[in-house]
Amino acid sequence: MARIVMKFGGTSVGDIDRIKNVARRVKREVEAGNQVAVVVSAMSGVTNQLVDWCKQMAPLHDQREYDAVVATGEQVTSGLLAIGLQELGLDARSWSGWQVPIRTDDVHGKARIDSIDTSEMIAGMERGQVAVVAGFQGIAPGNRVATLGRGGSDTSAVALAAALHADRCDIYTDVDGVYTTDPRIVTKAKKLDKITYEEMLELASVGAKVLQTRSVEMAMKHHVRVQVLSSFEDKPGTLVCDEDEIVEKELLSGIAYSRDEAKITLVKVADRPGVAAAIFGPLADNAVNVDMIVQNVSEDGKSTDLTFTVGKADLERAKKVIEDNKATLAYEGLIADSNVVKVSVIGVGMRSHAGIAQKMFQTLAAEGINIQVISTSEIKISVLIEEKYTELALRALHTAYGLDAA
């Protein structure tokens, strides 16, 4: 007998028929002899409606009241699913965040889970009762409802799995697993059976939006085995787990891309100590996240070109911050380019294998694709290229690294 947490997202519980479908899915796990806790999101569309109402009341609303309003979406789903499970003859009850309780800090709208008191829930599960938990929420100091931020139901599920010492946390979603790359672009993309937490984090952060980054970090910290699988098809998904659980490691686990990038080049910046701090300090102060940075070697010993990337949505703000500081920064020109894409190859295997970067550069060169910026981490190599080459680059790299499905 295993103890498992099952999590169903907004599209999986999008209407009454789908909630009934989820109930049947949960029943199968119970009948297989498992203790089951289910975490649910709001029915798709419901959260947007609630958020929209808050915005209509006031553009800058009290985050505590926003949380009180928006958290009701998941409470509705949890009650409805409990009814659906009972209708199938199971013992079940719903739990709002405050009922468990799931205690959070007081950063309303983006709260972090401090602790989960599972004693009453476990007592029920040991009697065969299915716990249906409203995701995305908890109770903050002062007895106020707090939400965990968009996608927070994944975090709820992983945190609950950790607190329950669950054998597995199954995240049901509208895709059937994690792929080597975007299957809409590369038809030969393969579904991965297993992937490490580290790789999943890199994939998630560069644009493969399968699991929320925070939930993967939490799973890694607490060694929660997370399975991503489809709520509409009946087949195994992808298991996110510790590296030592993966016997046959591939060199690469996947190739990700992000179109949410913009490039800024400062022409002829003074080449002297402290200039980087002078540029990136004001950007950080204005909540602009800078990702890749490259600084050319100074040719004349006096000035250099500095290139970096920011999120596309931050581009205008970034330009304004820099132009406002032009006097201090003493650069000659600013070139902004949002016509770029970041392509990353990811794999824990590259720790022990040389030549991975070399193969990337050669493959792109063979296709005539110019690399504008490069950045690397222990398990990732990212390049910035012109956006129109996105598909070409992904397909060429996928083939070059031997990831194509047979």
Place this chain on the structure above:
Amino acid sequence: MARIVMKFGGTSVGDIDRIKNVARRVKREVEAGNQVAVVVSAMSGVTNQLVDWCKQMAPLHDQREYDAVVATGEQVTSGLLAIGLQELGLDARSWSGWQVPIRTDDVHGKARIDSIDTSEMIAGMERGQVAVVAGFQGIAPGNRVATLGRGGSDTSAVALAAALHADRCDIYTDVDGVYTTDPRIVTKAKKLDKITYEEMLELASVGAKVLQTRSVEMAMKHHVRVQVLSSFEDKPGTLVCDEDEIVEKELLSGIAYSRDEAKITLVKVADRPGVAAAIFGPLADNAVNVDMIVQNVSEDGKSTDLTFTVGKADLERAKKVIEDNKATLAYEGLIADSNVVKVSVIGVGMRSHAGIAQKMFQTLAAEGINIQVISTSEIKISVLIEEKYTELALRALHTAYGLDAA
């Protein structure tokens, strides 16, 4: 400075613009120097949607889960109104039933309020904070959300007013007060400035659906002064209060009618002790409420005709119960008639004035309207007449008792 409770029903908070309107209304009371608690219903339509979802999941659903789902409607409104009040520069916060807490019994779906802990709320109100309370709900033993049944927000408001020792409980609704009779039928109907609890109870129970009966009973018990007024117009409504607060008492306060009546006549029932119990016992066992009862004097000493009324919705069930018991009851025939209306004149003045009933009978006779059944209470005389005479009877009685507006 006064402490007041304001309650807004579903149509008064039916959309975002109306909630903003409510916020302005509340602001005026705060600026007049009052301590204010507001009780809100769900936005109109929201509760029906939630109820419908529960029914779609399972026709016979767990009432506790139903409560968890349906109570979210009021929680949404309370959060939105708190945002709206803050946007107007007021200090405000929302309170779910469990946050106050409003403690109820465990009769989910129709829970009764046991106690309200107002200490934290009063502390806030004394600092100038408006308390925005989700109506219709509380927390039952076992930490589960319980609802008070349809229309329960009126009861929430009156109970809160009692617990807060409020000077007044203003119930904002889509009518501007309590009228001497239905103004859609009698154009000369007058709005009452004041009415006693007892009269309001009689009016409410015979069809003038302005206030929920339970809320009036509770107001009477705790001497809560309740004002019914329009949320769309800016003028005083009707105050429901103790008799001794009404200086100039009218003989009658109003004339009510109910079309939700059906008449059953059992022909030639055996005239012997115990026969009434034999008939009304099985009806009560089958949850059929019997209202008016009249038994003719037996002419032959052996049998009599027995006539009584039931709710229209209960007529078929009542007939079946009686026919199933025909052997025991020994009657010759059953005549059912749903083509009837109950008209009632109501007033505490009739305690000390004779001739009120006589005037009713004379007035109806003068219009050629036959009275089928009569019943009386200390402050009410009701007659059952053919339904087609409803308007004629109401107008004639309204004039005869001198209630017509000048």
